[in-house]
Amino acid sequence: MPDILSQKEIDDRLTKTDDDSSKGKNMAKKKHPINADGKPIITYDFKHPSRVSKDQMRTLENLHSNLSRMMAASFSTLQRSVVDCDIAFVDQTTYAEFIMSLSNPSCSYTFMIEPLGGPAIMDFSLPVAYSFIDRQFGGTGGNPPKEARPVTALERQVMSKVVTRCLANLEAAWEALLKIQVTDAELETNPEFMQVAAPSDTVILIAFEVNSQHASGLVNLCFPYFTLEPVMPYLNVQTWASRERGRRESGKEERFDQLKSVKTDVTALCARGKMAVEDVANIQVGDTLVMDTRVDDPSVVFVENVPLFLAKSGTGSRGNYAVELTQSISFGEESDHA
Numbered sequence: 393m394p395d396i397l398s399q400k401e402i403d404d405r406l407t408k409t410d411d412d413s414s415k416g417k418n419m420a421k422k423k424h425p426i427n428a429d430g431k432p433i434i435t436y437d438f439k440h441p442s443r444v445s446k447d448q449m450r451t452l453e454n455l456h457s458n459l460s461r462m463m464a465a466s467f468s469t470l471q472r473s474v475v476d477c478d479i480a481f482v483d484q485t486t487y488a489e490f491i492m493s494l495s496n497p498s499c500s501y502t503f504m505i506e507p508l509g510g511p512a513i514m515d516f517s518l519p520v521a522y523s524f525i526d527r528q529f530g531g532t533g534g535n536p537p538k539e540a541r542p543v544t545a546l547e548r549q550v551m552s553k554v555v556t557r558c559l560a561n562l563e564a565a566w567e568a569l570l571k572i573q574v575t576d577a578e579l580e581t582n583p584e585f586m587q588v589a590a591p592s593d594t595v596i597l598i599a600f601e602v603n604s605q606h607a608s609g610l611v612n613l614c615f616p617y618f619t620l621e622p623v624m625p626y627l628n629v630q631t632w633a634s635r636e637r638g639r640r641e642s643g644k645e646e647r648f649d650q651l652k653s654v655k656t657d658v659t660a661l662c663a664r665g666k667m668a669v670e671d672v673a674n675i676q677v678g679d680t681l682v683m684d685t686r687v688d689d690p691s692v693v694f695v696e697n698v699p700l701f702l703a704k705s706g707t708g709s710r711g712n713y714a715v716e717l718t719q720s721i722s723f724g725e726e727s728d729h730a
Contacts (some may be wrong), residue, residue: 444484444617447628448624451628452482452598453479456598456613459565460478460479460600463561463600466561470527474604475603476602477601479600480601482596484596486594487595490595490597491583494515494612496582497582498582499543499551500515500581501555503578505574506572506574510619510620512619514555514558514611514614515612515614516554516609519607532606534605534606548579555577570623588616593616595616596620598613598615599612599613656695661691662691665683665685690704691704692721693717701719701721702720703715703717
């Protein structure tokens with residue numbers, strides 16, 4: 393028979409249970425602390441500092457979305473087949489975590505960006521790199537080596553064409569924000585040897601997902617924070633929008649400047665009328681033709697056979713025939729003056 397508990401022992405055990413439950417509630421409160429306003433307190437991880445705001449990350453994503461389209465066109469040309477390239481994600485992490493995420497051996501290229509004066513890394517996943525190499529040698533693009541190995545000297549020549557095209561696309565994509573120049577591109581097959589930043593430094597990682605008929609993988613673009621630091625003040629929505637407007641306006645002015653040197657035919661029609669074919673056949677020198685247009689009716693000025701203006705006829709200062717433009721012909725009214 394079990395021992396019968398006294399009332400004091402029962403009270404002691406119930407008190408202990410209440411204490412345990414209150415401790416659990418306190419631990420829960422510590423796990424999710426609440427400030428005086430009732431809002432949750434978000435902890436800050438000093439090992440993974442968020443040095444780039446969400447607006448700046450979105451601006452970087454918009455900037456490199458054009459790069460993904462350029463890379464898709466370049467990859468399709470190099471592989472002679474349709475290749476899709478889209479942004480997989482844009483994130484910020486530490487340089488040590490980025491290096492640990494790469495395969496060993498890898499196909500990574502370090503390069504310098506001027507005038508920012510900082511390095512960057514472009515890494516091709518091995519399936520993507522082997523796909524380019526196989527296609528250049530007449531394969532289907534889906535025959536990777538059974539075991540991962542560093543690219544050979546001959547294969548490096550093939551990949552140099554690919555990375556040269558990608559870096560040229562990078563320069564073109566960045567023209568919307570800043571005119572840059574990529575220099576000193578070098579291949580590195582061991583990620584541990586790429587000491588372009590300290591392990592704890594913050595880096596911005598932009599991953600592109602590449603999908604072809606026989607292979608798929610990621611192309612990673614890594615910018616250390618100190619490389620992008622000179623242009624960080626410009627990576628916001630307002631500045632980006634103003635630069636986009638300025639770029640469109642400057643492009644419009646450039647097109648106008650190009651049109652200034654273009655020569656075109658301008659014709660002024662002063663009078664018009666209708667005649668029977670029989671009368672036209674009997675016309676002789678000295679005959680007077682009566683037109684349907686009145687003397688005070690405006691002339692129609694044609695630019696490349698398109699009626700654009702109404703004008704008043706006259707004589708220039710040197711005795712040349714001249715017209716004074718009086719009114720423009722609105723869009724949709726061209727047929728009335730043709």
